[in-house]
Amino acid sequence: MPVLKNARHERFAQNKAKGMSIGPAYTAAGYKAKDHSAEVNGARLLKNAEVQNRIAELQNRAAEKTGYTIVKATAELEEARQLATTEKNPAAMVSASMGKAKVNGLLVDKHLVGMKRIEDMNENELRTLLGIMETGSGSGA
Numbered sequence: 664m665p666v667l668k669n670a671r672h673e674r675f676a677q678n679k680a681k682g683m684s685i686g687p688a689y690t691a692a693g694y695k696a697k698d699h700s701a702e703v704n705g706a707r708l709l710k711n712a713e714v715q716n717r718i719a720e721l722q723n724r725a726a727e728k729t730g731y732t733i734v735k736a737t738a739e740l741e742e743a744r745q746l747a748t749t750e751k752n753p754a755a756m757v758s759a760s761m762g763k764a765k766v767n768g769l770l771v772d773k774h775l776v777g778m779k780r781i782e783d784m785n786e787n788e789l790r791t792l793l794g795i796m797e798t799g800s801g802s803g804a
Contacts, residue, residue, distance in 0.1 A: 664720050667713060675705070676714050680721035685709060736766045 667673040671692045678688035689705030690696055696704060708714055726732050740763045747755035764770045779788065 664716055667717055672708065672714055675708055676717040677721060679718045680725065733766055737763055740766065
């Protein structure tokens with residue numbers, strides 16, 4: 664995929680690919696924002712398919728260059744989890760398991776920044792809402 668035509672979209676994608684969180688990635692891309700609007704608008708931009716594809720491409724390139732892939736990270740975390748099990752260290756076991764889940768896309772850092780009617784939510788938003796309700800975590804806006 665070539666560089667995105669919109670320069671700010673491209674900078675946002677590069678920032679996200681480097682690991683920046685949504686708000687800082689949005690403002691560092693050249694957008695102006697007040698209060699939590701950087702997170703809200705950045706989350707909206709992150710839903711753009713071209714931006715998502717560009718982020719994935721940049722992350723894949725970085726992984727290829729370093730030789731460090733999701734498979735390798737998962738294997739290392741599994742080794743750490745097994746060692747923690749052997750050493751009877753439950754905190755380290757949980758940490759390694761959570762790391763594996765995050766690396767494999769099962770967990771993502773989320774911020775609830777607005778309210779939306781349930782009828783207007785897509786499947787992913789409903790799953791997120793149910794996950795928040797099950798764990799009792801998250802913050803309302």
